[in-house]
Amino acid sequence: MTNDGTANIVDFAARGNRMSQSAPLLDSIRAQALATLPRILAAVFDNADDTLFDLLNNVPAEDHQEYMDAMRELRLRRKGSEAKFRGHFEQVFQSLASGKALNADEVNQSISSGFGELSLVTEDELEEQLGENKIAQAIMRDFGPALNQLDQRIAIVASNTKLDENSNPIGSAHIAKAFGTALAECDIAVSVKMILFKLFEREALDELEDLYGGINKQLISAGILPEIKLVPTRSPDAPKRKAKARKESDDDANAAGSSGSGGGGGLSPDEHALFSSLHKLLQSYRSESQQPSVSDTGDGQRRAMSSEEVLTVLGLFQNDTPPGLSGAINDPSQSLAQRLKQELLSGAGKLGIDPEQSAMSAVDEDAVDLVGMLFEVLLDERDLDGDMRGTIGRLVVPFIKVAMLDRRMFLQRSHPARRLLNSLAEACEGNKGETPQERSLQEKVNNVVDRLTKEFNENIAIFETLEQEFKAFIEQHRKRVELAEKRAAEAQRGRERLEHARNIANAEIAVRVANHNVPPTMKSVMDRYWAHHLTVTALRQGHDSAEYREAVSTGESVLKSLTAALSGESALLPTLAPMRQALEKMLASSGCVGDAAKDVIRAVAEELRRMIRGESTDRVDEVVAATEPPQVAAPAPQTPDPNDVKLGLSADPEDLDFDAADVETLRTMPVGTWVEIKDENGESQPAKLSWVSPISSRLLFVNRRGMRCCVASPEELAAMMREGRFAVRDSSSAFEYAMNQVLGKLRADGLSGEHFAT
Template sequence: MTAPKDNPNVVDLQQRQPGTAATDRLGDLLKLVRGVSLKRINALVGTLFENVDDALFDLAERAGSNAVQTEYFDGMREVRKKRQLVERLFQDQATKAFTDFADGKLKAARTEVSPQPASGGLSLVDDTELEESLAVTSMVAKAENRLQRALYQVNQRLSVIIGGGKVEDNNNPIGPAVLGNAFRSAIREFEVNVQVKLIIYKLFDRYVMTGLEPIYDEVNVELIRAGVLPQVRHVAPTNKQPAPAAGVRLPPGAAAPAATTSAPTYYDPAADQLQAEIYHTLRSLLANRHGPEGHAGDGAVGGIGFSPTDLLSALTILQSQSAVAQARAESVADAAQAVQQIKRELLDQVNKLSGDAKDKRVSSADEDTIDLVGMLFEYILQDRNLPAQMQALFGRLQIPYLKVAILDKHLFAQKSHPARRLLDLLADAGKSWSEESDRDHRLYERIKACVETVLRDFDDDVGVFERELASFGDFIDQHKKRAELAEQRAADATRGREKLQAARRTAAREILKRIEDRNLPPVVHSVLSRPWANYLVLTVLRQGEESDEWKNALRFADEFVWSAQPKTTESEVTRLRALLPQLEKALRHGLATVAYHDSDVKQLMGELSLFYKRLLDGQKIETKTVKEVIAEQVTPATPGEDAEAPAPAVAATQSPVEEIVLGSSDAEGTAESEPAEPVEEDEFVQAVRAIKVGTWIEFIDENEQRERAKLSWISPISSKYLFVNRRGLKVCDKTVHGLAAELRRGSAVVLEEVPLFDRALDAIVARLRHAGDEAPATPPAPQAG
């Protein structure tokens, strides 16, 4: 008999008794993990289904049509009917994951599109499966990023339990990936449309994925009690965070918040190194203000310094006291006043809290941090990128961000800090906001709710910022998907109009080449300038200018013009008689293509038959120029006039040829409303040509009304710029020189693409350097007594 292993914490899963059930093969510690986790996870799934009814009922009440409302009610009935079955299937899947894990058979979970039924050939991926796959992938990635610290520790301890096998996020039996796929497999039983399923996935994310952290913490605690890796530390397997650079440190006694090391997905070593250098520059410039006596690092000038705890306590009191006052600060002026007062109020409050504060002062380092955050928010309140309403909202965040800066100097040194990323995301969303594009105030209220959540909930847990970052990011992603669809429709509509106008101009040019300098019978003019021009438009749109159909259409126009001219020789008459059947056949084909009415076709053919009879008989036929014919059609002749050659039945809409001859704006575009192009390109024209798709611009009309729009598409045909608002709806389109003229006179302003935090730090560095240049090189010498 083999002796047991020396390490009691390593469970030998190979030691099995004959006839033992599969559940007994797991080992005591793995059974402990399974019991603790699945009990809690199944309870969370129960909570999810208890909320499905309310969610679907609310959506049904707000449905825009009876059909959509019926789908939601049908979904409610289906979930009620099969809830127990789906819960049981999910439990079976989750339990089986543990069994497979113990046997080493649990494969890495991947969110894949389910196989489609074989149909004897290739088929496209089902849209429903793709939507579900994207939903599961998104919530798994978000959960793994948010839970990285606790999940990493669970992975390491499970690895010990199974004897050293590699355990990662995607093969952990209680990892988000395995649970997400188990739930996806279970809810296949629901016979509901994809919209209802996506709502159920959203609720799974809200109630199950969000509730995993305490479960992981409990599992870790239980395994620590059992002696499994009690001292394990969270070390990210990739993109390991470097130690903070010199001069970037936490206050004494303050632990680094987990949030600063739990987001390797967003970590960019090169970018963070650059940010650290900028932060060092800021610290040096701020320290120079104190003079030689104030260069004592974190020590106070002239006495013992207040501790970070003193400052945080004072800030917490200010945060609660000023919440109501800040909520009323709807204007930028109010917010600016609050920003300037915070330092004074903080010093007053910290003195009140410290009864023995007679010889205490704020340390130079902490005073620099207070000033730096103050300058950050002064910049925000002057930022041209943000509308005034957004400036006022963001100004309310100064106290929470000051607390973060005192807790963790990585706020300024690392782009990946969650508080920094949240402010950048809010500012990016705020950049696109305008009253016109947010009439339901949905975006404004969502940003306001995020600000108020931080003000209300943030004490000393930086995780608040990470949770709000995830929540607000979800909101933006949902909006972005809808906006992109609308934006694509706007671009497609504009592209279609431009293609049509280009085709109409091409057709008109070809017709005018053949009739502009000729005197022809009115009936020939009318056929070529109206139905045949329209046929050419359709042909060039559908077939292109290289097609046989286009070439045949132009050949007909040439032969039709020749056929209408007087015939002076017998050979010409013979050729015309042979040509007429071919002309009639081609003309009928063209008229049918443009949906000419049968009665109109019959009338037109009668008129042409009469015309050719008179022509072959050698009778005199009246001819006119194209401008004379079109002028008569626009201004109808009096009854009885031109009875010898009655006008053919034609469509009432203006033809491509008429548009060019009459100078219609549809044919020529809107160029006449644009300024004339300058002979030489100046800096504004060059700036417009350099603008990239995705750039936001603020337009200001003559009434000082402001609208923000994004460059969505540049036409390859006309080079016009299409602008849409944050909903993806068209705002305007501009020519290059038209937009340059607006930039020149200041009625259009290009908004910056650089994130808010980066722009603010650059501006603060420039401000401090400028102040340093203006200051005297050395302090004045003291006067002799």
């Protein structure tokens, strides 16, 4: 083959001519895009009300409010959403004009952090990514060849070396991402967002043909790659596919609006794509972690067991757990997923299948790995007592069967198997069986698990039945916990009020006696009876009341007599009657009346006379010393909890080592937040923020029984944070949290940096 080299000659004159046109051409493309693309979004908002209202007939009554709220939210947030959408493209074009092409994920990047660490992608975010991906795929399906030409031509206009579907400013990825960003402005359910993704896809396919065709023709006329023959803007069979896509869009929108109950049924193309991506992650994870795969390698040396055969073996395990599997459930050092696969292949022998010549299908191995890894997280990171760990572990086999029968369990938060697992985990976590109520809850959990393992064959409806039955039982448990939590908060509130009132009373007295040399008997009366009188009055009437001001004046009347005594008998006498009246009120509030009160008053008056006569007043009068005001009744403390956290911190706030930013974060932590607290010995337990004192700003935490387990200041908690003994827990349900942890592990150990959704 010969080559005359002319293909490699660069026409610098032509190139310079194109460069001089670049800025106006790019501005023209930008103007056309900003005229067309916002029109697509506007059509979605215009049609959203009618679409959602029509779908109300297809959703349960309890979800109607969710749709009505979404309609209102879309109207309220429309302006902001449209601004975000337009801003996305303005940023992309501005960057391209300066010589940098942005990928869709690079626009408006933000890092979401909690208490010092990056949070994992939530299930809702995964579903939204899936919606964005489907829009991008639909655009590429209908306009792929035309977009490929636009990639090349716009790259030349922007003096860029390369553009692709992820970086072309009017390409599929940017359009999909811009819509996702616009929807992020609206606080609506993810199920509604998925419907809107379908609407946007429909509108986009109608509008983009003219935009792409017009820009391609304009660039050819401007001399940008005229040698590349213009292809039809839309694929030849796109109209048919478009009609089909409209039907699928309507069907999917209706499906998104109906409640998933976890039955069988085929997966949508998006869901297939999702599990295909998961399969790649699992393959990579097994390779990176050097875990042998038990699926058929395709070499023909091993026969892949059918799903029916795997389900049969699982059925044998359901009521008779193999010892090896039981050992893995109770031993955190073992890989539960690996043990499950080993036991399944070994169990094949009971069906007359040679385990040495057997393998599992890739789909079935993925299901086993996912459930196994999910339960590893669930068993290891939840506070499960030994017996409860074993009980939850018995669910592994039924859940593998669900994963094989209905993979939507991994996608649908409302799936009955997920709901049941979440409720059972809630009932088991932190349950030590120390109270009759806890033991009753444990017994109910065991009954549910027993029924599931005995009755579950391949009918997933059993999960719905058991979840509904258990739901009523656990609701009663929650009410008991809420009542205990309320009592704990009330008791702590009472103690704080008492402590606050005492501190103020002592401060009132300290200020007023500061400039007096108060003799012992009078000082004893003031410190005990006046302090008690002020405290009781403050608690009953408040510090701003007339009664409290009068209580302050009673002590001041006594001090006036002390001042008068320094001037002699004649000055003292006129003050004795007011002093007597003040002391009577003061003593009466402590229940000291009659002769007992007269004896105290007489002792104080006699002490003042001894002062005038120059006699010794260095001891408290015996009568006064023998009396004692009653203690102000404080709320009865709760029964001591063996799990009360011992902070192990210095009593002196000045000695605490903490970050001021952590203190501010803790001050704004919402009530209801779950945290993990470690005591001075490193023992950890979950706790919920139940109440924040308006007086001292101290935070009250309760355990899962609603019992007080920790009361600490923000500074103390910040010091514990620095020591790694305090952290905010993930608020997700048990299944969601475990699944996020599994996905995080797969990303970290497998295809690092690759998105879960494709």
